[in-house]
Amino acid sequence: xxxxxxxxxxxxxxxxxxxxxxxxxxxxxxxxxxxxxxxxxxxxxxxxxxxxxxxxxxxxxxxxxxxxxxxxxxxxxxxxxxxxxxxxxxxxxxxxxxxxxxxxxxxxxxxxxxxxxxxxxxxxxxxxxxxxxxxxxxxxxxxxxxxxxxxxxxxxxxxxxxxxxxxxxxxxxxxxxxxxxxxxxxxxxxxxxxxxxxxxxxxxxxxxxxxxxxxxxxxxxxxxxxxxxxxxxxxxxxxxxxxxxxxxxxxxxxxxxxxxxxxxxxxxxxxxxxxxxxxxxxxxxxxxxxxxxxxxxxxxxxxxxxxxxxxxxxxxxxxxxxxxxxxxxxxxxxxxxxxxxxxxxxxxxxxxx
Amino acid sequence: xxxxxxxxxxxxxxxxxxxxxxxxxxxxxxxxxxxxxxxxxxxxxxxxxxxxxxxxxxxxxxxxxxxxxxxxxxxxxxxxxxxxxxxxxxxxxxxxxxxxxxxxxxxxxxxxxxxxxxxxxxxxxxxxxxxxxxxxxxxxxxxxxxxxxxxxxxxxxxxxxxxxxxxxxxxxxxxxxxxxxxxxxxxxxxxxxxxxxxxxxxxxxxxxxxxxxxxxxxxxxxxxxxxxxxxxxxxxxxxxxxxxxxxxxxxxxxxxxxxxxxxxxxxxxxxxxxxxxxxxxxxxxxxxxxxxxxxxxxxxxxxxxxxxxxxxxxxxxxxxxxxxxxxxxxxxxxxxxxxxxxxxxxxxxxxxx
Numbered sequence: 001x002x003x004x005x006x007x008x009x010x011x012x013x014x015x016x017x018x019x020x021x022x023x024x025x026x027x028x029x030x031x032x033x034x035x036x037x038x039x040x041x042x043x044x045x046x047x048x049x050x051x052x053x054x055x056x057x058x059x060x061x062x063x064x065x066x067x068x069x070x071x072x073x074x075x076x077x078x079x080x081x082x083x084x085x086x087x088x089x090x091x092x093x094x095x096x097x098x099x100x101x102x103x104x105x106x107x108x109x110x111x112x113x114x115x116x117x118x119x120x121x122x123x124x125x126x127x128x129x130x131x132x133x134x135x136x137x138x139x140x141x142x143x144x145x146x147x148x149x150x151x152x153x154x155x156x157x158x159x160x161x162x163x164x165x166x167x168x169x170x171x172x173x174x175x176x177x178x179x180x181x182x183x184x185x186x187x188x189x190x191x192x193x194x195x196x197x198x199x200x201x202x203x204x205x206x207x208x209x210x211x212x213x214x215x216x217x218x219x220x221x222x223x224x225x226x227x228x229x230x231x232x233x234x235x236x237x238x239x240x241x242x243x244x245x246x247x248x249x250x251x252x253x254x255x256x257x258x259x260x261x262x263x264x265x266x267x268x269x270x271x272x273x274x275x276x277x278x279x280x281x282x283x284x285x286x287x288x289x290x291x292x293x294x295x296x297x298x299x300x301x302x303x304x305x306x307x308x309x310x311x312x313x314x315x316x317x318x319x320x321x322x323x324x325x326x327x328x329x330x331x332x333x334x335x336x337x338x339x340x341x342x343x344x345x346x347x348x349x350x351x352x353x
Numbered sequence: 354x355x356x357x358x359x360x361x362x363x364x365x366x367x368x369x370x371x372x373x374x375x376x377x378x379x380x381x382x383x384x385x386x387x388x389x390x391x392x393x394x395x396x397x398x399x400x401x402x403x404x405x406x407x408x409x410x411x412x413x414x415x416x417x418x419x420x421x422x423x424x425x426x427x428x429x430x431x432x433x434x435x436x437x438x439x440x441x442x443x444x445x446x447x448x449x450x451x452x453x454x455x456x457x458x459x460x461x462x463x464x465x466x467x468x469x470x471x472x473x474x475x476x477x478x479x480x481x482x483x484x485x486x487x488x489x490x491x492x493x494x495x496x497x498x499x500x501x502x503x504x505x506x507x508x509x510x511x512x513x514x515x516x517x518x519x520x521x522x523x524x525x526x527x528x529x530x531x532x533x534x535x536x537x538x539x540x541x542x543x544x545x546x547x548x549x550x551x552x553x554x555x556x557x558x559x560x561x562x563x564x565x566x567x568x569x570x571x572x573x574x575x576x577x578x579x580x581x582x583x584x585x586x587x588x589x590x591x592x593x594x595x596x597x598x599x600x601x602x603x604x605x606x607x608x609x610x611x612x613x614x615x616x617x618x619x620x621x622x623x624x625x626x627x628x629x630x631x632x633x634x635x636x637x638x639x640x641x642x643x644x645x646x647x648x649x650x651x652x653x654x655x656x657x658x659x660x661x662x663x664x665x666x667x668x669x670x671x672x673x674x675x676x677x678x679x680x681x682x683x684x685x686x687x688x689x690x691x692x693x694x695x696x697x698x699x700x701x702x703x704x705x706x
Contacts, residue, residue, distance in 0.1 A: 067536060130594050141531045144539050178494045178582040183420060186497050186579060210583040211590025223583065226539060229531040230563040230580050231587045237564025238588050241483050242595050249622065269602065 001030045001061045001079050002099025003296045003303070010098065011038035013303035018049035020304070021311065025052045027092055029079040032057040058082045062099055064296075068106035080104060084111035087289045094290035094310035096281075098303060101293055105142055108284055108291045115319060116326035118286035122154050123225070123293065124161065125282040127235065130216040136162055137213060139225035140232055140282060146224035148191035151175065153330065155192070157285040158220035159202055160325050164316040168219055170203040176223035176231075177207040188224070199329065243271050281309030286326075289319055354383045354414045354432050355452025356649045356656070363451065364391035366656035371402035373657070374664065378405045380445055382432040385410040411435045415452055417649075421459035433457060437464035440642045447643035447663035449634075451656060454646055458495055461637055461644045468672060469679035471639035475507050476578070476646065477514065478635035480588065483569040489515055490566060490574050493635060494582035501544035504528065504575055506683065508545070510638040511573035512555055513678050517669040521572055523556040529576035529584075530560040541577070552682065596624050634662030642672055 003009055007030055014026050028035055035055050060075035075081070080099055086092045088111040097104050105121065114121060124138035136158045143150055155173050162171035175193055177185040182193065184207070196204045205218055210231060213221050223231070246267060280302035284291040290313045294306035313319075356362055360383055367379050381388055388408050413428035428434070433452055439445045441464040450457050458474065467474060477491035489511045496503055508526050515524035528546055530538040535546065537560070549557045558571055563584060566574050576584070599620060633655035637644040643666045647659035666672075 065534065067534075128594075130597065144531055144537075176583055178497055178579055181418065181420075184497075210586030210588070211593070213587050214590040214594045226531055227580055227583050230529055230576065231583050233563030234566050234584045235563070235587060235591050237567040238591055239595065240564070241481075241567045242592065244483065246599060249620075267602075 001034065001058075002064070002097055003294060003298060005299060007034045007038040008041070009298065009300045009303050011035060012042060012300035013307060014053060015042055015049065016300060016304045017307040018052050021308075022049075024307075024311065025054070026307075027054045027056055027083070027086060029056045029058050029083040029086075031059070031061065031079075056082060056086075062103045064100050066100055066103055068102040071100070071103040072106050072110060080107050081111075084108055084291070087291070088112055093314045094292065096292045096294060096303070096306050096310050098294040098296055098298060098306075101141070104291065104293060105284065108287050108289070112287045112289035112291070114286050115288055115323035116286075116330060118153060118326065119150075121284045121286035122150075122157060123228075123282050124154075124158060124285055125232070126279045127213060127232070128279070129214050133216050133219075134279065135213055135216075135218060136220045137228055137232060138220075138222060138285065139228050141225040141229035142284075143225040144229075145226070146188065148188050148195060151188060151192035151222055151224070152195050153286070153326070154222045155196055155199075155202070155204070155220065156326055156330055157322055158222060160322050161283065161285065161318065162219045164318060164321050165312050166219075171219040172203050172205050172217065173220040173222065174205045174208040174212060174218040176213070176221055176227060177209065180207045180209065182207075192222075201329070243267075279305065279309075281306035283309070283313065283318075285318075285322065287319060288323075290314060354387065354411075355417070355450055356647060356651060358652060360387045360391040361394070362651065362653045362656050364388060365395060365653035366660060367406060368395055368402065369653060369657045370660040371405050374661075375402075377660075377664065378407070379660075380407045380409055380436075380439060382409045382411050382436040382439075384412070384414065384432075409435060409439075415456045417453050419453055419456055421455040424453070424456040425459050425463065433460050434464075437461055437642075437644070440644070441465055446667045447645065449645045449647060449656070449659050449663050451647040451649055451651060451659075454494070457644065457646060458637065461640050461642070465640045465642035465644070467639050468641050468676035469639075469683060471506060471510075471679065472503075474637045474639035475510060476581075476635050477507075477511060477638055478585070479632045480566060480585070481632070482567050486569050486572075487632065488566060488569075488572055488574055490576070490581055490585060491638065492576070492578035492581050493585055494578040495637075496578040497582075498579070499541065499577035501541050501548060504541060504545035504577070505548050506639070506679070507575045508549055508555070508557070508573065509552075509679055509683055510675055511575060513675050514636065514638065514671065515572045517671060517674050518665050519572075524572040525556050525558050525570065526573040526575065527558045527561040527565060527571040529566070529574055529580060530562065533560045533562065535560075545575075554682070596620075632658065632662075634659035636662070636666065636671075638671075638675065640672060641676075643667060 001007060014028055018024055018026060058077055058079040060078040062071050062078045062080045080097060080103060083095050084107050087095045120143055122139040123142045124136050125140060126134040126136050129135050138154045138158050159171050159173050162168050175189055177189050193207060208218060212218060280295050280298045282293040284293065290310055292306050292310040294303045354360060367381055371377055371379060411430055411432040413431040415424055415431045415433045433450060433456060436448050437460050440448045473496055475492040476495045477489050478493060479487040479489050482488045491507050491511050512524050512526050515521050528542055530542050546560060561571060565571060633648050633651045635646040643663055645659050645663040647656045
């Protein structure tokens with residue numbers, strides 16, 4: 001029910017994904033009339049793929065602007081809650097949603113808990129880099145403040161993801177800072193840097209500055225959720241502005257618009273590659289299950305991409321891998337009381353370290 | 354002596370600025386042989402403009418990677434120090450440098466002090482926005498942590514700059530956050546938001562997210578120096594990557610390269626507009642004098658732009674305006690001991706509020 005396009009995008013994406021993946025089964029959670037309407041609008045297709053689609057009527061819907069605290073107190077029969085219960089019970093292996101991120105995070109923590117003493121999951125997505133590669137950036141807003149211990153967690157989780165999902169042998173990990181010298185930055189990033197230097201199994205590259213995210217020189221960039229959120233959203237805004245200016249350049253500055261016309265397919269391809277400056281599908285890392293957040297502005301193709309992302313994480317059993325590697329490599333000093341999201345009322349990271 | 358191109362760019366920029374502004378006088382500080390060499394390489398031009406140029410030999414140079422603490426202990430006859438002494442004595446009205454930012458900041462505080470109880474200056478530059486406007490972003494790294502009081506200072510200073518330098522009647526000011534709801538973000542931004550709502554003279558627009566920087570809807574965006582630095586540098590990196598991809602799109606994907614060839618002037622203009630995603634010349638705001646930092650990668654045209662920026666601030670007498678308006682509108686609760694940069698050894702903001 002979430003995202004800018006609602007069931008129109010999610011239902012169409014579901015059918016697209018079922019056709020592309022013959023062994024995929026999907027459950028859709030939402031208000032039955034809306035789901036039926038979206039299904040009815042689809043072109044008649046392959047009936048066999050629809051046999052792998054199950055609709056679940058959810059009476060309630062979590063509003064885009066609902067606070068996580070009120071969502072936790074609220075209805076258990078919202079589409080988000082019902083979807084996550086289905087993962088918690090083992091009936092489904094992963095959840096994908098374009099809904100309210102804070103609510104998704106709070107409900108996911110309650111339904112699935114976290115692994116290896118992680119107090120609060122991190123959100124991560126891949127951004128495109130030079131050389132047509134990509135780089136995972138985390139956290140993107142779940143932890144608006146992060147002490148050194150949390151930054152180290154993010155580095156460990158990002159590294160596991162890049163290794164398992166992308167098959168990189170030794171992902172290159174870096175900490176985002178205002179300079180590359182060891183004396184720069186906050187106490188948290190300096191302390192995290194010192195700790196990460198002791199991780200011999202990790203290809204830790206030290207500090208990078210903001211431009212390093214797009215350089216193609218590293219595979220994982222770690223920062224607190226405030227910084228990551230600001231950087232990602234600023235990048236989206238800048239990319240949209242730049243693409244608009246490229247188009248205006250071709251529309252306005254030519255006596256004949258022939259060149260603009262000829263350039264159109266190239267510009268369309270470019271926009272597809274770069275707008276909105278991330279591959280759709282952000283992973284909630286550190287949960288006891290797989291949850292992928294689709295961007296609110298994603299269309300059916302984008303949402304289908306987020307479904308593929310979830311499938312990759314299922315194939316690699318990412319939560320178990322994270323639990324295993326974090327337990328091995330991370331000194332477990334967080335209190336167990338943090339393991340389950342109990343209140344979720346505070347948007348900040350509440351570590352018990 | 355600073356920047357990627359050293360005196361080659363600064364000397365050429367100086368002559369360019371003297372030719373453009375018939376009443377401008379410039380003093381250049383650097384090692385005499387390097388200055389002489391750069392001057393000798395310039396095309397023979399208007400001798401009358403060179404009569405307004407004075408060369409000052411400085412035996413020492415501050416290294417790009419020198420720490421502010423060691424620079425403060427070090428030689429007083431570096432080009433940076435001598436330039437700032439010249440401003441402190443009133444011999445010059447503004448300083449422009451492409452050198453080590455941390456050293457420039459520390460030496461500027463020592464030589465010029467700060468106004469209105471500001472504990473530490475902020476760095477601000479303009480970034481391009483939709484609709485071909487621009488927006489001031491601050492802080493860009495001088496204060497890697499900023500409490501509510503500092504964020505309010507940044508808002509006040511950015512507002513004065515946009516009003517005085519750009520002639521805007523009521524600049525629109527916003528606080529950068531991870532969401533637009535009042536419950537989002539750190540305690541500092543929420544507290545700063547509450548305080549700014551009480552400033553009736555200011556057109557305060559509340560929180561914006563990262564993409565709002567480039568939207569054209571606000572004129573000043575306030576955040577701590579860590580976030581601002583990360584956002585600005587990520588934007589520079591992204592813009593370079595995007596422009597490279599636009600070029601590759603035209604070079605690789607066309608049977609004939611005719612379109613790419615025809616598109617070249619438009620692409621060149623675009624690059625000029627957007628790379629490196631800021632108008633060159635970052636202001637150090639809150640000092641008892643005018644200091645403008647030119648980007649290290651700026652060429653002679655970019656450095657000349659930074660000189661123009663300094664001239665604008667001289668015309669408006671920006672430090673006095675800031676001192677006046679801050680004293681009127683800001684509750685002076687910072688200790689006077691902060692007024693002069695005494696040690697500069699810590700990269701963090703040390704407010705006594």
